[in-house]
Amino acid sequence: MNAENSNILGSHYPKNVAFVGDYLPRQCGIATFTADLYQSYHQFFPDANPIVVSVNDTPKGYAYPDEVRYEFYQHRQESYGKAAEFLNTKNVEVVCLQHEYGIFGGPAGNYILTLLQNLRAPVVTTFHTILENPDQDQLEVLRSIAGLSARVVCMTEKGKGFLTTIYGIPEEKIDLIPHGVPDMPFVDPHFYKDHFGMEGKQMLLTFGLLSPNKGIENVIRALPRIVAQFPNVVYTVLGATHPNLVREQGEVYRESLQQLAVECGVAEHVQFTNRFVELPDLLEYLGATDIYVTPYLNPAQITSGTLSYAFGCGKAVVSTPYWHAEELLSDGRGILVPFGDSEAIADSIIHLLEDETLRHTMRKKGYMMGRDMIWERVIGRYGDTFSQAHQRSSRRQVLQKPETTDWFNLPAVRTDHLFRLSDDTGIIQHARFHLPCNEEGYCTDDNARALVLTLMLEASGLADRKLSALTDTYAAFLNYAYSPEYRRFRNFMGYDRRWLEEVGSEDSTGRAIWALGACIGRSRDQNLITWAMGMFENVLPHVADMTSPRTWAFVLLGISEYRKKFSNDRLIKTIHQQLLEKLMLLFNATATDDWPWFEESLTYDNAKLPHALLLSDDQAMIEAGLRSLRWLMDLQTAETGHFQPIGCNGFYVKGQPRAYYDQQPVEAHSTISACLAAYELTGDGDWYRQALSVYTWFMGQNDLSLPLYDSQTGGCRDGLHIDRVNRNQGAESTLSYLLSLTELHIAQRQLAGTPQLSSNIV
Known part of the structure; x- marks a missing residue:
C-alpha cells in the first residue's frame, strides 16, 4: 500500500x-x-x-x-x-x-x-x-x-x-x-501478444458471457472492410456462453456467430475462446489488446464491468452508446457508434488502426481516469x-420518527377514493388496484364503517357538501340490510342487489349498531336520528345473546356514541353494563402477568377489546383496559420503534409463534382509535404520541418501508405482505385509513384547545 x-x-x-x-x-x-x-x-x-x-x-x-x-x-x-x-x-x-x-x-x-x-x-x-x-x-x-x-x-x-x-x-x-478495476501497468500491447501467438497482429477484443444482446454479429459484419485494409487483424471473442442460454438453447448462438464469420469470409480472423476466464488470464488478454469493442444492442445498461476493466487498463475503446459507455467514454476517452451499425464500427476501428497517435492518446486518457477506479x-x-x-x-x-416540528402536520382528509368505490347502493367492498370490483358486491361491515366516517367528518366540519349524499346512501344500505325476522343484519349483497344470506355475522350486526349509535350521537339531521333510534332500540336487546367479544366491543362503541346525546337512557345503560361485565369476565378468566388479554389468541381488530373497557365508568375496568392496551402496544412495536401489527396469516396463539404478515390496515385503525380513547381518558400525552406513531405505518414507517396510503388515488392498499404491499385498494383498508386520519384530526383540534396538554405532548 x-x-x-x-x-x-x-x-x-x-x-x-x-x-x-x-x-x-x-x-x-x-x-x-x-x-x-x-x-x-x-x-x-x-x-x-x-x-x-x-x-x-x-x-x-x-x-x-x-x-x-x-x-x-x-x-x-x-x-x-x-x-x-x-x-x-x-x-x-x-x-x-x-x-x-x-x-x-x-x-x-x-x-x-x-x-x-x-x-x-x-x-x-x-x-x-x-x-x-x-x-x-x-x-x-x-x-x-x-x-x-x-x-x-x-x-x-x-x-x-x-x-x-x-x-x-x-x-x-x-x-x-x-x-473497480485491476491495477495494471500501462504497457505496449506487443508485450503480451506472444502469449497468444499474436506477434505482428492487431487484436480486437470483446469479453464477457456470450449472449445475443452483446451485438457481436455487428463486429463480425464489420470485419471484411477492416481486414481488407489491415489483413493482420484478429477479433477475439473471449468468454463462455451464458449458462442460462446454454440450458435453454445450448450453443446455438455461438454456432450462429461462427457460421456468420464463414459467410463473411473472415473465419480465420475471428477467434472464439469458449471459457470463463480467471483474472490473471484476463489481464493478459487485455494487455495484448489494441482495441476493445462493446457493440451492445440496448442503451439500458447502467454499468458494464467489462467496459470498466478495458477502460481502466488503458485500452482504446469503440462502443455503442449505452448509458455507461456514454458517460465513461466522453471527452475523447473512446469512440461511440450507433447501435447495430456495422459500417460505423468498421469506420471507427479503421480510423484508430490508421492513427496510432490518436489511439495511444485515447488509451492514456482512459488509463489516467482509470487510476481513480483501481480497487485500492x-x-x-x-x-x-x-x-x-x-x-x-x-x-x-x-x-425514525418525524421531527417534532413535523409531528402534527397531518395531511388533509381526501374522499376521492371513497366516492370512487361508492355508487347509489353503497360502497363496493373490494377493488382491483384502485378500480372497484363490482362483481364482488357490497357488505354491511364496510357500509357501517363508511357511515361512521361520513358522520365524523360532517360533525367535525371536515366534510364538504357532497358527503351528505353518501351518508344517506350508507344509511339506506343498513336500512335494507336489517332483517326484522332475526333482529339482525344481513352482511353480503351481490352487485345485483340480492342478499347472499338470510343473516350475517355477529360482527356485522355489531358494526351496524356502532354506525346507528354514531347517527344518533353525531348527526344534526333529525330524520336520520329518528330512523336510527328506532332501529337501534329494535336490535340492541338481542345483543346479549351474541357470543363474539368483538361484537360486544362494536356495540359498546355504538352505545358510547348514543350516550353523547342521551346519557340517562336506563335501557341503554343496562345493556352497556351487561356487555362490559361480559368483557371483564373474559379478561379475568384469561389474563395472566405475561398475557393480560381477553382470549388465548390475538386475531383481528384486537385493540377494540381494551378500547371497549375504556368506555366504562368503573375504575377496575378502565385499569384492565389500559393494562391490556399497553401490553398490546408493546407487543406490536418493533425493536426499531415502528408499528408491527399481528399478521392475519396465522394470528398469534398463546405459546405459539406469532404471525408477522399479512399486516392489515384495520389493525392500525383500531389501535389508533384505542390510543386516542386512552389519551382522552387519562390526559397522558404518550397515548397521543403512540396514536401518531401508528398512523405513520400507513405512510411507510413499517417493516418494508413502503407506504400503504396511495397519494395518487387517495386510497389505502390492502395490506403488508412479507415481501410487498397488496396493491388493491378496497373499502376496509381505505376506510381504516380515513377513519384513522379523521380521528387524529379531531384529536388534534381538541389538543389545540388545551394548551396545558399540548406542551406535555411536544
Missing part, C-alpha cells in the same frame, strides 16, 4: 463485513464483482474479517472457496430468512448487498426483502441494474431495498439521477462509487460508506 492510500484506508472501518450476492465459481458478472469486492477488502484491510453469503441458482450450489460461509437457494424464500438468521449470529457490523433483479427469487427478485427485513446489522446496497422504465414490481422492490438500506451505492451519474428522480431515493443517501481506491470509498452505515443503524435511519 502506498503512502497516499495508507492515510485513506484507516483502522476506523468496520472489520466484520458480510458480502451478499452470487459468487465465483458461478459464471456471472455480479459473482466476479462480489469476489473482487471481498478480495479487495481482505487485501487492503489486513485486520478485517469479511465473509461471503452467496445466493445459488441451482439447489446443489457450487464448490465455493473458504470465504463463502453460507449459501442459500434463489427460489426458496424460507432460505432467505435462514441466511439472515445466520448473519445475526455472527458479529457482523455491516452487510454489503449486491443487487441485480435476476439473481434473487420472487417477482422482480423480491425474496431478498425477506433477508433484509430480518437483519440486525445495517445494510449497504450496490445497485447493478437501475431501470429507466421499471414495471410496478421492479419499482417497489428497488424502493423497498433502498428503504431497508442505510446507504446505497451506484456506479454512474446517470444511475444516481435515476435513483433520485424515478425511485425517490434521497440524494444524501446515495454514494457514487465507480466500478474504490475499496477505500466503500470503507467510508460502510463506516457511515455502521454509525447509524439502517432501520433507525429509515424508520
Whole structure:
C-alpha cells in the first residue's frame, strides 16, 4: 500500500463485513464483482474479517472457496430468512448487498426483502441494474431495498439521477462509487501478444458471457472492410456462453456467430475462446489488446464491468452508446457508434488502426481516469460508506420518527377514493388496484364503517357538501340490510342487489349498531336520528345473546356514541353494563402477568377489546383496559420503534409463534382509535404520541418501508405482505385509513384547545 492510500484506508472501518450476492465459481458478472469486492477488502484491510453469503441458482450450489460461509437457494424464500438468521449470529457490523433483479427469487427478485427485513446489522446496497422504465414490481422492490438500506451505492451519474428522480431515493443517501478495476501497468500491447501467438497482429477484443444482446454479429459484419485494409487483424471473442442460454438453447448462438464469420469470409480472423476466464488470464488478454469493442444492442445498461476493466487498463475503446459507455467514454476517452451499425464500427476501428497517435492518446486518457477506479481506491470509498452505515443503524435511519416540528402536520382528509368505490347502493367492498370490483358486491361491515366516517367528518366540519349524499346512501344500505325476522343484519349483497344470506355475522350486526349509535350521537339531521333510534332500540336487546367479544366491543362503541346525546337512557345503560361485565369476565378468566388479554389468541381488530373497557365508568375496568392496551402496544412495536401489527396469516396463539404478515390496515385503525380513547381518558400525552406513531405505518414507517396510503388515488392498499404491499385498494383498508386520519384530526383540534396538554405532548 502506498503512502497516499495508507492515510485513506484507516483502522476506523468496520472489520466484520458480510458480502451478499452470487459468487465465483458461478459464471456471472455480479459473482466476479462480489469476489473482487471481498478480495479487495481482505487485501487492503489486513485486520478485517469479511465473509461471503452467496445466493445459488441451482439447489446443489457450487464448490465455493473458504470465504463463502453460507449459501442459500434463489427460489426458496424460507432460505432467505435462514441466511439472515445466520448473519445475526455472527458479529457482523455491516452487510454489503449486491443487487441485480435476476439473481434473487420472487417477482422482480423480491425474496431478498425477506433477508433484509430480518437483519440486525445495517445494510449497504450496490445497485447493478437501475431501470429507466421499471414495471410496478421492479419499482417497489428497488424502493423497498433502498428503504431497508442505510446507504446505497451506484456506479454512474446517470444511475444516481435515476435513483433520485424515478425511485425517490434521497440524494444524501446515495454514494457514487465507480466500478473497480485491476491495477495494471500501462504497457505496449506487443508485450503480451506472444502469449497468444499474436506477434505482428492487431487484436480486437470483446469479453464477457456470450449472449445475443452483446451485438457481436455487428463486429463480425464489420470485419471484411477492416481486414481488407489491415489483413493482420484478429477479433477475439473471449468468454463462455451464458449458462442460462446454454440450458435453454445450448450453443446455438455461438454456432450462429461462427457460421456468420464463414459467410463473411473472415473465419480465420475471428477467434472464439469458449471459457470463463480467471483474472490473471484476463489481464493478459487485455494487455495484448489494441482495441476493445462493446457493440451492445440496448442503451439500458447502467454499468458494464467489462467496459470498466478495458477502460481502466488503458485500452482504446469503440462502443455503442449505452448509458455507461456514454458517460465513461466522453471527452475523447473512446469512440461511440450507433447501435447495430456495422459500417460505423468498421469506420471507427479503421480510423484508430490508421492513427496510432490518436489511439495511444485515447488509451492514456482512459488509463489516467482509470487510476481513480483501481480497487485500492474504490475499496477505500466503500470503507467510508460502510463506516457511515455502521454509525447509524439502517432501520433507525429509515424508520425514525418525524421531527417534532413535523409531528402534527397531518395531511388533509381526501374522499376521492371513497366516492370512487361508492355508487347509489353503497360502497363496493373490494377493488382491483384502485378500480372497484363490482362483481364482488357490497357488505354491511364496510357500509357501517363508511357511515361512521361520513358522520365524523360532517360533525367535525371536515366534510364538504357532497358527503351528505353518501351518508344517506350508507344509511339506506343498513336500512335494507336489517332483517326484522332475526333482529339482525344481513352482511353480503351481490352487485345485483340480492342478499347472499338470510343473516350475517355477529360482527356485522355489531358494526351496524356502532354506525346507528354514531347517527344518533353525531348527526344534526333529525330524520336520520329518528330512523336510527328506532332501529337501534329494535336490535340492541338481542345483543346479549351474541357470543363474539368483538361484537360486544362494536356495540359498546355504538352505545358510547348514543350516550353523547342521551346519557340517562336506563335501557341503554343496562345493556352497556351487561356487555362490559361480559368483557371483564373474559379478561379475568384469561389474563395472566405475561398475557393480560381477553382470549388465548390475538386475531383481528384486537385493540377494540381494551378500547371497549375504556368506555366504562368503573375504575377496575378502565385499569384492565389500559393494562391490556399497553401490553398490546408493546407487543406490536418493533425493536426499531415502528408499528408491527399481528399478521392475519396465522394470528398469534398463546405459546405459539406469532404471525408477522399479512399486516392489515384495520389493525392500525383500531389501535389508533384505542390510543386516542386512552389519551382522552387519562390526559397522558404518550397515548397521543403512540396514536401518531401508528398512523405513520400507513405512510411507510413499517417493516418494508413502503407506504400503504396511495397519494395518487387517495386510497389505502390492502395490506403488508412479507415481501410487498397488496396493491388493491378496497373499502376496509381505505376506510381504516380515513377513519384513522379523521380521528387524529379531531384529536388534534381538541389538543389545540388545551394548551396545558399540548406542551406535555411536544
